[in-house]
Amino acid sequence: MPQAGDSLGGEMMLGPDKKLGFLRDTTIQPFAAKEETLEIALPANTREVVVKVALSYQPRPGNVYPLHEQAFRVTLDR
Amino acid sequence: MRQILPILLGVTLWVVPALAQAQVQARGEVKKPEITSLKGLISRYSSESCKECHEKIYDQWSKSQHSRPLMGMDDQVFLTRYLKEGPLALKKGEKATRENLICVKCHLPQMLEPGVSEAVFDELAQAIQKGDKATLRQLNIGCLVCHGDKAVVHGRPEKGVLYGSKTIPSHPGSPVKKSALLKNPLICGQCHGLGPVLDFKNPQQCATLYGSYLHAYIPTGGSQTCQDCHMPDKNHYMPPNFNNREETSALYKAALPMDVRVMGYTFQPKEEDKRPMVVVQTKITNKAGHRIPDG
Numbered sequence: 059m060p061q062a063g064d065s066l067g068g069e070m071m072l073g074p075d076k077k078l079g080f081l082r083d084t085t086i087q088p089f090a091a092k093e094e095t096l097e098i099a100l101p102a103n104t105r106e107v108v109v110k111v112a113l114s115y116q117p118r119p120g121n122v123y124p125l126h127e128q129a130f131r132v133t134l135d136r
Numbered sequence: 137m138r139q140i141l142p143i144l145l146g147v148t149l150w151v152v153p154a155l156a157q158a159q160v161q162a163r164g165e166v167k168k169p170e171i172t173s174l175k176g177l178i179s180r181y182s183s184e185s186c187k188e189c190h191e192k193i194y195d196q197w198s199k200s201q202h203s204r205p206l207m208g209m210d211d212q213v214f215l216t217r218y219l220k221e222g223p224l225a226l227k228k229g230e231k232a233t234r235e236n237l238i239c240v241k242c243h244l245p246q247m248l249e250p251g252v253s254e255a256v257f258d259e260l261a262q263a264i265q266k267g268d269k270a271t272l273r274q275l276n277i278g279c280l281v282c283h284g285d286k287a288v289v290h291g292r293p294e295k296g297v298l299y300g301s302k303t304i305p306s307h308p309g310s311p312v313k314k315s316a317l318l319k320n321p322l323i324c325g326q327c328h329g330l331g332p333v334l335d336f337k338n339p340q341q342c343a344t345l346y347g348s349y350l351h352a353y354i355p356t357g358g359s360q361t362c363q364d365c366h367m368p369d370k371n372h373y374m375p376p377n378f379n380n381r382e383e384t385s386a387l388y389k390a391a392l393p394m395d396v397r398v399m400g401y402t403f404q405p406k407e408e409d410k411r412p413m414v415v416v417q418t419k420i421t422n423k424a425g426h427r428i429p430d431g
Contacts, residue, residue: 059344059429059430059431060344060427062341065332073217073218073222074239074340074341074342075218075222075223075224075239075338075340076222076223076340077340077341077342078332078339078340078341079332079341083427085427085428085429085430086392086420086422086427086428087348087352087422087427088348088352088353088356088358088422088423088424088425088426088427089352089353089356089357089358089422090352090356090422091419091420091421091422092419092420092422093417093418093419093420094417094418095415095416095417095418096415096416096417096418097413097415098413098414098415098416099403099411099412099413100411100412100413100414101412102411102412103412104412105412106400107400107414109398109414109416111394111396111398111416111418113392113394113420115385115388115429117209117378117429118209121209121210121378123381123384123385123388124385125385125388125389125392125394126389126392126394128394128396130396130398132398132399132400132414133400134400134401134402134412136400136401
């Protein structure tokens with residue numbers, strides 16, 4: 059769900075009984091791919107690293123639905 | 137003048153209900169038998185008689201979220217906290233009314249049908265407060281909700297008539313009339329909402345999915361209906377079913393394909409400053425007909 063407020067101020071509200079209007083929509087829209095680039099600085103002299111990328115859906119704290127998980131072994135010595 | 141005022145008020149009070157009744161009849165609205173208890177509501181909207189002939193559909197539906205709309209994830213009675221604190225909360229000793237239970241507009245829409253008395257709202261609130269799961273599990277969005285009340289939006293459903301995707305005059309129990317809504321996203325959109333619900337004293341906002349379908353999916357070229365994806369072959373299971381974690385994960389995984397690219401290199405912002413870096417690029421595409429997440 060988008061991040062909702064109560065239409066009385068700028069504070070985000072949790073619970074449909076308090077929500078009334080959106081403050082910000084960070085959801086994934088149909089036909090609109092969401093692209094992100096993460097630039098991660100590694101400790102000095104690191105030459106190889108394993109990167110794990112995981113996507114999960116968590117509708118409530120504690121209710122985690124794993125969707126994707128991919129692992130990549132990356133070397134800096136090309 | 138003092139003597140005239142009570143007389144005028146008396147006439148006004150008598151005339152207004154009479155006019156309201158006349159308007160109801162003019163619109164062809166159905167006056168249903170008065171439902172004064174949860175037991176009566178459960179009985180009136182029971183799907184048990186449908187099960188006799190439509191066993192497969194009943195079985196699909198009984199595993200769906202629609203068969204337990206008052207039970208949240210992990211079988212919790214999610215309405216309990218709204219009656220305890222917040223704008224819908226009940227004060228000590230206060231009887232619940234429809235204003236405390238506005239969630240029923242979608243979680244138990246039959247509560248807002250004509251003929252359901254205020255006493256039923258208080259009884260429902262008590263069942264919620266007590267955590268009476270045995271009773272709450274019997275309150276559901278069954279056959280008669282979508283094939284009755286929700287199948288007609290232009291006026292009111294006809295008395296003693298069920299609605300389906302085709303007309304079946306000889307249908308046992310009640311004749312079935314064709315309703316185009318059964319195949320239209322609007323039947324789902326009546327609950328899987330548009331945005332703020334301003335019909336009550338305490339307005340609120342829950343599901344906004346149909347709004348996303350109308351304003352994001354359709355304008356960008358989407359042409360499928362809710363039923364195409366959530367009811368293939370008229371399957372009444374209608375996922376997602378959040379109680380089935382593995383299945384829900386698989387459904388979301390298919391709806392949200394993710395592409396990842398990873399690159400390692402040495403970044404040199406200035407002389408003698410070499411920094412090992414890894415760059416991760418992710419792309420998540422939404423193949424659903426609405427924003428994710430939504431409801």
